[in-house]
Amino acid sequence: MAQSRDGGNPFAEPSELDNPFQDPAVIQHRPSRQYATLDVYNPFETREPPPAYEAPAPAPLPPPSAPSLQPSRKLSPTEPKNYGSYSTQASAAAATAELLKKQEELNRKAEELDRRERELQHAALGGTAIQPCFFQDISMEIPQEFQKTVSTMYYLWMCSTLALLLNFLACLASFCVETNNGAGFGLSILWVLLFTPCSFVCWYRPMYKAFRSDSSFNFFVFFFIFFVQDVLFVLQAIGIPGWGFSGWISALVVLKANTAVAVLMLLVALLFTGIAVLGIVMLKRIHSLYRRTGASFQKAQQEFAAGVFSNPAVRTAAANAAAGAAENAFRAP
CATH class of the missing domain: 1.20.5 (Single alpha-helices involved in coiled-coils or other helix-helix interfaces)
Structure with a gap:
């Protein structure tokens, strides 16, 4: 049996042994659609382009549902509530x-x-425990619409007290310059000791009680006494010599003797003038407020009668007087 020259399969056909393109490694690389080469590329061959991209159609919206006819549920106590717009919430x-x-x-x-x-x-x-003689708290006891008026009157009383102290010093200086002004110096001491407590008790406290409790009786007491006080303010500003007031006239009289003392007395006279003007203005303002509160003279009389008869000392005195009168009537022949 003859063998092939290449040492291949001796039983293979001669054609198969002599054709190298029948090798499986070569066959798998033949030109095809899946394995493109230059042999299969044809530039004149027309191919259809791929279809253009089309966006998918949107899904149709569901039809609007009818408003619910169910009653609104109640909110729990801990659930926040909607109070409306921003302005309503503000x-x-x-x-x-x-x-x-x-x-x-x-x-x-x-x-x-x-x-x-x-x-x-x-x-x-x-x-x-030591109790105060007078208690006041404007921010607590006085209504808000009257607090400014009451505070102004309190400052007016303080300014009048300060003016009396300065008047005492001015009269002392005047007495040191002119020894014949001893009467004015003595009266200036009396005015400080007399007007300071009396002005507080006689017109400031009634005014305070009137605004605190809307008391017609205290309003009438204040109007009567404070009118007299305004007259005294005017007299203090005038400064009649010998009256113990360092007013304009007294200052001009002392100006001839000593300029420094005269300047001090002029400052006191200026302070007395400002107090007198402010006192008149405040009297008119409080009177206008009094007319708007609905107070009247009849109401003041009723308050006075109720206050008198509710006082234990007055009732005791009246009962003793009535008993004494009755006893004298029975003893009479």
């Missing part, structure tokens, strides 16, 4: 803040009343 917040402010003011007044009640009970039980 107005509600402002109203809430105002209510809180009023509530705090009422709480302060209640605490102050409780404190005063405890002090009165302590005093009634024979407490040894």
